[in-house]
Amino acid sequence: MTGRMQTVWPVRLVSIAALAAGAIIAYRLFVAMTTAAPMVTVGAAPFAVAVDAWTARAFVANWGDGTVSVLAPPTGQVLRTTVVGSHPLALAVDERDVCVVVVNGTVDDEGYAHGPGSVGLLDARSGRLLRTIAVESKPVAVAVAPRTGRAFVVSARDAFATVPGVVSVLDMRRHTLLRTTAVGLNPGPVVVDDGIGRVFVANIDGGSVSILDAGRGHSLRTVHVGRSPVALAVDQTAGRVVVVNQDDDTVSVLDARSGTVLRTVAVGREPTTVAVDERSGLAFVTNANGFGTNAGSVSVLDVRHGAVLRTVAVGRGPWAVAVDQRRDRVMVANGAASWFTPPTGSVSVLDGRSGAILRTVRAANAPPMLQMAAGSASVSVPNGSGSPLAIDSSADRAFIASGLTGSGRVSIVDLTQ
Numbered sequence: 001m002t003g004r005m006q007t008v009w010p011v012r013l014v015s016i017a018a019l020a021a022g023a024i025i026a027y028r029l030f031v032a033m034t035t036a037a038p039m040v041t042v043g044a045a046p047f048a049v050a051v052d053a054w055t056a057r058a059f060v061a062n063w064g065d066g067t068v069s070v071l072a073p074p075t076g077q078v079l080r081t082t083v084v085g086s087h088p089l090a091l092a093v094d095e096r097d098v099c100v101v102v103v104n105g106t107v108d109d110e111g112y113a114h115g116p117g118s119v120g121l122l123d124a125r126s127g128r129l130l131r132t133i134a135v136e137s138k139p140v141a142v143a144v145a146p147r148t149g150r151a152f153v154v155s156a157r158d159a160f161a162t163v164p165g166v167v168s169v170l171d172m173r174r175h176t177l178l179r180t181t182a183v184g185l186n187p188g189p190v191v192v193d194d195g196i197g198r199v200f201v202a203n204i205d206g207g208s209v210s211i212l213d214a215g216r217g218h219s220l221r222t223v224h225v226g227r228s229p230v231a232l233a234v235d236q237t238a239g240r241v242v243v244v245n246q247d248d249d250t251v252s253v254l255d256a257r258s259g260t261v262l263r264t265v266a267v268g269r270e271p272t273t274v275a276v277d278e279r280s281g282l283a284f285v286t287n288a289n290g291f292g293t294n295a296g297s298v299s300v301l302d303v304r305h306g307a308v309l310r311t312v313a314v315g316r317g318p319w320a321v322a323v324d325q326r327r328d329r330v331m332v333a334n335g336a337a338s339w340f341t342p343p344t345g346s347v348s349v350l351d352g353r354s355g356a357i358l359r360t361v362r363a364a365n366a367p368p369m370l371q372m373a374a375g376s377a378s379v380s381v382p383n384g385s386g387s388p389l390a391i392d393s394s395a396d397r398a399f400i401a402s403g404l405t406g407s408g409r410v411s412i413v414d415l416t417q
Contacts, residue, residue: 042069042078046401046410049390050100052093055124058392058399059100060410061088068102068120070127073395076412080127084120089140096146097172098124103139103153119153119168121175131175135168143190143199145214149173152199152217154183154190161186161205169217181217183210191232191241193256200241200254202229209243211259223259225252230272237278238304244271244285251285251299253306263306267299275321276303277328277352284330284350286318287311298332298348300355310355314348320389322398324415328352331398331413333389347398347413361413391415 043062046069051058057079058071068088070080085104092101100122117139121130136155144151151170157163165187169178184203191200192214199212203222209229211221226245233242234256241254249269253262268287276283283301296318300309315334322331330350347361388401396415 042071042410043067043081046388047089048091048388049399049401049410050091050093051390051392051399052095052098052100052124053392053394054095055098056395057124057127058390059091059093059102059122059124059127060399060401061091061102063087063089066104068100068122068127071399073392073399074397074412074414076399076410082122082127082129084122084129085118085132088120090142092142092144092151093124094144094146094149094151094172095124097149099130099172100124101142101144101151101153101170101172103142105139117153117155119151119170121172133170133175133177135177136166136180138165139168140188141190143192144172145192145194145197145199147194148197148215150178150214150217152190152192152201152212152214154187154201156186156188164206165203167199167201167210167212167217179217181212181219183212183219184208184222189230189232191234193234193236193241195236196239196257198256200232200234200256202232202243204228204230207245209241209254209259221259223254223261225254225261226250226264231274233274233276233283235276235278235281235283235303238281240303242274242276242283242285242301242303244274246271249287251283251301253303265301265306265308267301267308268297268311271299272319273321275323275330277323277325277330279325279328280353282309282352282355284321284323284332284355286314286321286332288317288319296332296334298330298350298355312348312350312355312357314357315346315360318348320387322387322389322391323352324391324393324398325352326393327396327415329358329415330355331389331391 044064046060047063048061060069084102087105090103102120104118119133138156141154149172153168156165167181184206186205187203189202197214201210209223225243227247229243230246231244239256243252270288274285285299287297298312320333332348335345349358391398398413401410
């Protein structure tokens, strides 16, 4: 078996009994020092964060108690806590339909995924649960296509990747399930190019990317990439899709319209996540370099030409990345633990044009590693719908959830400093 990190779903947890009531800690950046803001309590084990700039709300999926906390940026005040379902682990905002899609996983007492999953639809203004829709088993990720009014929920179906996964296509205006489309083995990350109407699903054990039509949800093409594609990002301006191949230590650059693999580029050791700054045309690929035992790095990639421009050292165990398009800043959450190293949290702030590191900020600890069933691999949190890192550019804040730790914190970082 490999030692790769996979996608967001919890399959067998390090310590379910350790999950306790979560909290949010806000940290304000200063040039010469870091100070902590007051603590705000949320649900147990905050696992993923999404921001709706239109309603000025942040939504935190609390894996441990089946709730979503609704926060008001920039202070992080908890406005409401809504019960959504079993183990929410991913969420996405549909700003056009003013709705939040919450993916609820289903696990047994030992942390194994099984049984049917569900999706909760929340009113993004009030945080009220509007409807729950049943989907296929082991749902792991979600993405929204606002122009077509569709949401795409990825279900792996099987914890051991013995059967192909599926994508459930939801009509966001009628709140109904339209169809289910087969994809590859052990699918996880999903992204949408809303401009050309394409959906890209990474099949981790299949070493491929499934391309779907964003309107009807039909499968258009399957493209073979490197081994263990664990993360995706779209650059709509350049018309490219960047795919992180963890077991190959490479990224594949695809033409978004045709799906053709244009080039494969070597990056750092054990790449985990990726985010794109469309203003600068750069992709930022985090490299674990030993899953928490060594200092991590970020490979800065020219998306259009597929060349690595530089590699930047960051903290230990980088496990999430996001871009502030407004300020051309890149936030890298460090601190993923391994079996031999405790989680320690920090955020590296990079210049979105040069890739140069600007500062490092103290933040909440990262989630500990999850262990796959049968000891096959480790699991980490990728970018995308299950991401514990989200940026609200209008409020100049970044939200970073600590995940499955006992304290369960989210750091709120001031981006203006």
